[in-house]
Amino acid sequence: MKGLYMSLFDWNFLSPAQSTFIGLGNYARLLQDPTYWNALWNTLEFVGLSVPLIVGLSLILALGLNKNLKGGRILQFVYFSPYVLTVSVVALIWVQLFADGGLGTTLVGSFISGTPLNSRFWAMPTIIITTVWWQTGFYFAVLLAARQSIPERLYEAARLDGAGPWRMFRDITLPNMRSGILFVVIASTVFQFQVFGQPYIMTNGGPAGSTETLVLYLYQLGFETRELGFGSAVGYTLLGILILVSVLNYYLIGGTNE
Amino acid sequence: MYGIAAVFFIPFWRMFQLSIAPQDIVASGEFFWIPSDVTFEYWQRYLFQDLTIYRWAFNTLLIASIATLFVLVVDSMIAFSIARLSWPGQGIILGIILGSFMIPAYVNFIPLYTLINDLGLFNTYWAIIFPVAAGPLGVFLLVQFFQDIPTELEEAARLDGFSSFRIYSRIILPLSTPILAALGIFTFVTSWNQFLWPLIVLNNDQLYTLPIGVVTLRSVNALAPNVIMTSLALASMPLFIVFLLFQDKLISSIQMQAGTG
Numbered sequence: 001m002k003g004l005y006m007s008l009f010d011w012n013f014l015s016p017a018q019s020t021f022i023g024l025g026n027y028a029r030l031l032q033d034p035t036y037w038n039a040l041w042n043t044l045e046f047v048g049l050s051v052p053l054i055v056g057l058s059l060i061l062a063l064g065l066n067k068n069l070k071g072g073r074i075l076q077f078v079y080f081s082p083y084v085l086t087v088s089v090v091a092l093i094w095v096q097l098f099a100d101g102g103l104g105t106t107l108v109g110s111f112i113s114g115t116p117l118n119s120r121f122w123a124m125p126t127i128i129i130t131t132v133w134w135q136t137g138f139y140f141a142v143l144l145a146a147r148q149s150i151p152e153r154l155y156e157a158a159r160l161d162g163a164g165p166w167r168m169f170r171d172i173t174l175p176n177m178r179s180g181i182l183f184v185v186i187a188s189t190v191f192q193f194q195v196f197g198q199p200y201i202m203t204n205g206g207p208a209g210s211t212e213t214l215v216l217y218l219y220q221l222g223f224e225t226r227e228l229g230f231g232s233a234v235g236y237t238l239l240g241i242l243i244l245v246s247v248l249n250y251y252l253i254g255g256t257n258e
Numbered sequence: 259m260y261g262i263a264a265v266f267f268i269p270f271w272r273m274f275q276l277s278i279a280p281q282d283i284v285a286s287g288e289f290f291w292i293p294s295d296v297t298f299e300y301w302q303r304y305l306f307q308d309l310t311i312y313r314w315a316f317n318t319l320l321i322a323s324i325a326t327l328f329v330l331v332v333d334s335m336i337a338f339s340i341a342r343l344s345w346p347g348q349g350i351i352l353g354i355i356l357g358s359f360m361i362p363a364y365v366n367f368i369p370l371y372t373l374i375n376d377l378g379l380f381n382t383y384w385a386i387i388f389p390v391a392a393g394p395l396g397v398f399l400l401v402q403f404f405q406d407i408p409t410e411l412e413e414a415a416r417l418d419g420f421s422s423f424r425i426y427s428r429i430i431l432p433l434s435t436p437i438l439a440a441l442g443i444f445t446f447v448t449s450w451n452q453f454l455w456p457l458i459v460l461n462n463d464q465l466y467t468l469p470i471g472v473v474t475l476r477s478v479n480a481l482a483p484n485v486i487m488t489s490l491a492l493a494s495m496p497l498f499i500v501f502l503l504f505q506d507k508l509i510s511s512i513q514m515q516a517g518t519g
Contacts, residue, residue, distance in 0.1 A: 057262075064259045071260075077505065078263045081270075084501045084508070086451040086469040089490045092476060093269045096276065096483050133269065138512060145513040183516045194362050197453045201473055215364050215454075222368045223458050235365045242362065 026233035036234065038209050039217040042124065046213060047192045050128045050135075054188050055181070058136050062143035063173070076144075080137035087134070087197030094130040095202050117203055120210045127198045127211055135191070139184045146180025147173070186249050190242055214238050276487040277301065284484050300488035311492055313464065314471035319496070321386050321467060322450040328391035329445045330438055337400030338426045342412065352401070355394045363389070367458065374459060385459040386467075390449045396441050399514060403437045404430060440511035443504045450497060468493050 030036050061079055065072055082090065098116045116122035154172050163171070174181075196215040199205055205212035205220075214234065222231035271291075276284065277300060279293035304311050339345070340352055370389060379385040407430060415425050431438070456467045463474065472486075472493045479485040501508065 061259070061262065069259055075259060075263050076509075078266050080505075080509065081498070081501065082266065084447060084451075084497045085494050086497075087453045088469045088473045089494050092472065092486060092490055093273050096487065097269060097272055099483065133266065141509045141512045142516040145516065180516060187516075190362065194364055196364070218364065218367075219454065219458075222371065228368050228372070232368050235368065239361065239365045 026230045027237075029230065030233055030237065035209070035212070035217060039212045039214045042209075042211060043193060043195070043213045045124060046128060046131075046195055047189060049125075050131050050192050051185065051188050053128065053132050054136050054139055054192075055184055057132060058139035058143050058184065059181070061136070061140045062147050065144060066147050079140050082134045083137035085134065088201055090130060090134045091198050091201035094126070094133070098126050118207055120207050123203050123207060123211045127195075127202055130198055130202070131192070131195070135188065139188055142184055142187075143177065143180055146177045150176045182250070186246050189245055189249060193238065193242055193245070273487045273491055276484050277491050279484050281482060281484065284482070300485050301492075303485075304488055304492055310463075310471070311468070311489060314466050314468045315493075315496060317383070317465060318450055318467040318469070321383050322446050324383070325387045325390040325449040326442050326446045328387065329393065329396050330442055332391060333393075333396035333441075334400055334431065334434070334438065335426070336397050337404055338430055340397070341401045341404035342425070342430065343422060355397050358394050364454065367455065371458060379459075381460060381462055381465060383465070386449075386452065386456050389455060390445070390452070393445075395515070396445065399437065399441060400434070403434060407433055437514070439504075440507045440514060443500070443507045444511040447497065447500065447508060468496075 065075055065079075069075065095117065116126045150172065154176075155168060158168050158172060194215050195213050196219065199211040199213055199216050200219070203211045205216055215238070218231050218234045218238075221227045221234060275291070275293055278296050278298060279290075280295050280297045280299075283290070283293050283295060336355075340348055374380055374385045374388075379388075411429055412425055415429055420428070451469060452467070453469045457470050460466060460470065463471070466474070472489050475489050476486055
């Protein structure tokens with residue numbers, strides 16, 4: 001709540017008593033701030049691309065691993081292991097993979113000049129790939145539990161009725177995993193909107209602002225240039241967006257059945 | 259499935275093989291799967307000579323352990339009083355706790371920053387521990403769990419003259435060990451891995467946590483990826499050990515969140 005209050009002031013960090021009340025001035029300034037719109041756009045791009053990839057991949061992994069594969073525990077360990085790493089370790093490993101002589105750069109080297117992280121077009125996809133590698137394990141664990149809670153007898157009954165794999169997936173697996181998938185979509189959306197460490201470490205918002213995200217902007221405003229009031233305003237717009245997105249997701253995925 | 263696992267493993271392999279590659283191979287800028295020559299120079303350097311990493315690891319361990327302890331004790335007490343006792347305003351308190359669950363941490367960073375500054379906690383471990391300890395997740399999980407414990411146990415204990423505190427410590431806590439362990443591991447891992455908040459409140463390299471520390475090593479060793487990779491491999495080691503030991507607990511704590519959330 002204090003943040004909401006601060007967002008209405010031109011906040012003076014050293015002596016808060018001298019802060020001037022400017023009402024919605026910070027929000028008005030925000031509407032005209034090209035850096036803000038750029039950061040918002042980049043964040044939307046990041047979320048829009050990373051969430052479907054993470055959800056899709058974790059679903060594939062969860063369904064694939066459910067079939068009592070040989071070495072299933074080891075596979076589970078490998079899929080999940082990046083999640084226990086801290087963001088700085090993850091980001092620095094991938095910086096190296098996309099540096100000169102790294103695997104990523106060797107693969108895409110014929111398409112672009114320089115390294116992907118120095119390219120305005122490729123920097124964001126690079127950060128997205130890094131994020132997918134880091135985060136998928138978490139959502140995979142959730143979906144695996146959701147899949148395993150479906151009683152096997154439903155599949156046996158369907159098999160007796162002559163249902164193929166696709167029908168079983170559509171009529172049994174998906175509906176029964178609905179709440180798990182809903183959690184994964186909402187949680188990953190909310191989490192990815194707050195992306196900070198990857199762009200901060202890998203590109204620091206560059207090249208030319210192409211990977212500047214909202215939380216990175218908030219960090220720069222709050223803790224580098226000390227515009228705390230304006231930074232709070234940026235934070236609250238993001239909170240508004242998040243609530244909106246969660247509600248939308250809930251109605252789109254969860255609403256149809258309930 | 260095995261293919262995806264292999265792809266997932268590549269970054270780990272790259273980290274490891276770079277950490278044992280001599281400088282002249284790395285400097286040539288060519289890609290390789292297995293370095294043609296191997297050196298353990300950088301491992302030796304961080305393990306035996308340059309001891310900064312130990313310092314950071316110790317800081318992180320201290321912060322994560324205290325935070326975990328705080329979460330377990332404080333959250334279980336709050337959850338117990340909400341789930342098993344009755345007092346006025348209970349519903350409102352639970353509502354506030356659940357409501358704050360929805361607000362992402364960074365929205366509070368700026369006000370929290372001024373608060374920490376007012377309390378004079380800047381550049382101390384407490385600045386990192388307090389925000390973690392106040393997380394609503396634990397209270398939320400524990401309230402749900404405590405509510406499912408049969409009341410007969412509690413009534414029998416009351417007849418035997420047990421006080422509320424003895425019910426909490428002798429009956430409820432022992433019954434809740436699995437969920438407390440899962441919550442503890444999860445808290446430990448998340449607090450160990452924190453990045454943005456410690457970056458904001460710490461600016462003394464003696465106090466750095468491991469996640470911020472390794473980033474600062476990069477600027478010193480910009481042209482020596484093998485040195486950086488060694489520090490990363492070392493920095494990720496403690497959590498891998500925790501993960502190996504408690505894999506099931508960690509995964510089940512995540513699944514519990516999804517089940518209740």
